[in-house]
Amino acid sequence: MEFKKEFEEKYSKLTNWGEYKEAISKFPRKSIRVNTLKISVKELKEALEKKSYELEQIPWCNEGFWVKERRDLATSEEHKKGYFFIQGSVSMIPSIVLDLNEEDLVLDMCASPGGKTTHMASIMNNKGLILANEAISSRLTALIFNLQRCGVMNTIVTYEDALKLKGKFDKILLDAPCSASGTIIGDSKHTERTLLEWNQNTILRLAKLQKKLILKAYELLKENGVMVYSTCSLEPEEDEEVVQYLLDKTDAKLERVNLDIKADWNNGIKIWPQYYGTEGFFVSKIIKE
Ligand SMILES: C[S@@+](CC[C@H](N)C(=O)[O-])C[C@H]1O[C@@H](n2cnc3c(N)ncnc32)[C@H](O)[C@@H]1O
Missing domain, CATH: 3.40.50.150 (Vaccinia Virus protein VP39)
Incomplete structure (x- = not known):
């Protein structure tokens, strides 16, 4: 730089x-926010962890998680369905x-x-x-x-x-x-x-x-x-x-x-x-x- x-x-x-x-x-840590209009935090966490995404709670946002992930989050099925926002x-x-x-x-x-x-x-x-x-x-x-x-x-x-x-x-x-x-x-x-x-x-x-x-x-x-x-x-x-x-x-x-x-x-x-x-x-x- x-x-x-x-x-x-x-x-x-x-x-x-x-x-x-x-x-x-x-690079900044990738993070997502669960869209609770469509899915609960528990349900999305379980669905992503099943696919071996590693989530870490963001301390100031109950619906927010840092994601240790190389895969493109935007192309995931859960993202397309509006279950989370990459933010x-x-x-x-x-x-x-x-x-x-x-x-x-x-x-x-x-x-x-x-x-x-x-x-x-x-x-x-x-x-x-x-x-x-x-x-x-x-x-x-x-x-x-x-x-x-x-x-x-x-x-x-x-x-x-x-x-x-x-x-x-x-x-x-x-x-x-x-x-x-x-x-x-x-x-x-x-x-x-x-x-x-x-x-x-x-x-x-x-x-x-x-x-x-x-x-x-x-x-x-x-x-x-x-x-x-x-x-x-x-x-x-x-x-x-x-x-x-x-x-x-x-x-x-x-x-x-x-x-x-x-x-x-x-x-x-x-x-x-x-x-x-x-x-x-x-x-x-x-x-x-
Ligand atoms: C920092 S971005 C907003 C990001 C958005 N709040 C989000 O969280 O996704 C600022 C936005 O203001 C818009 N903008 C710029 N001048 C504006 C104006 N005079 N009135 C309304 N929007 C304006 C820009 O096009 C841009 O989309």
């Missing part, structure tokens, strides 16, 4: 560079943190390919209502396909710039478009491209959009509502600073993310790749009183 000088300088100030570099030299273990955190219930009206502002929408639908037992929005038309197919594969029935898909949405919601997930620097892990074409494209100007351009999106999310939130802001970026400009912008501009209240998880805390939790051998991720929980 080749790192730009600016990247190494910045990350050396943000974290332990040696530990980070060592962690991202390996990064840290990407399971936002839907858990939203405190969803079966009566909620939920907005998923930036939804494709639907990893978190399908998770929310299963937590809600296909009850309540989720509005899953996506602004890029070419990304709608994957979202709709995943909702259908997973048997999601409580979700309406909209195709709109999230900044133009209207209405009031009990819970809002803003899983924002970002530089994806947390996905720099494992020696792959994706890592190579993300490292090559990494630059401060892009990060600042994205931060501008994220600040608009977070203000919009807060505007769409009902009183006593909960929202979660998350990114797969490790850049403070796209994470902690976006949340700080919302706190400065509005009466939004920051909530602790109550999960037993090793993470840095500053306006939310930041999980570095070296903590669990996962992608890097940021999650912040906000309430409107």
Whole structure:
């Protein structure tokens, strides 16, 4: 892996560079989330273990498992039937943190390919209502396909710039478009491209959009509502600073993310790749009183 000088300088100030570099030299652990709309955790575990898949419980998600596996999980019969979703273990955190219930009206502002929408639908037992929005038309197919594969029935898909949405919601997930620097892990074409494209100007351009999106999310939130802001970026400009912008501009209240998880805390939790051998991720929980 080749790192730009600016990247190494910045990350050396943000974290332990040696530990980070060592962690991202390996591929992240594969993980799956059981789709409880179609099968119970016990049943799927038994079915996969019968086929000699080795599963290890993800501590923060009852339905989540790390899978020691060389075979392609996506082509398995169980995946095609929608019994599980291949999802990064840290990407399971936002839907858990939203405190969803079966009566909620939920907005998923930036939804494709639907990893978190399908998770929310299963937590809600296909009850309540989720509005899953996506602004890029070419990304709608994957979202709709995943909702259908997973048997999601409580979700309406909209195709709109999230900044133009209207209405009031009990819970809002803003899983924002970002530089994806947390996905720099494992020696792959994706890592190579993300490292090559990494630059401060892009990060600042994205931060501008994220600040608009977070203000919009807060505007769409009902009183006593909960929202979660998350990114797969490790850049403070796209994470902690976006949340700080919302706190400065509005009466939004920051909530602790109550999960037993090793993470840095500053306006939310930041999980570095070296903590669990996962992608890097940021999650912040906000309430409107
Ligand atoms: C991080 S991805 C979402 C991943 C998704 N939440 C999941 O868990 O599967 C961000 C998404 O936001 C979409 N997006 C970008 N700008 C947007 C906008 N202005 N309004 C709505 N969606 C947008 C992107 O096309 C992308 O699909």
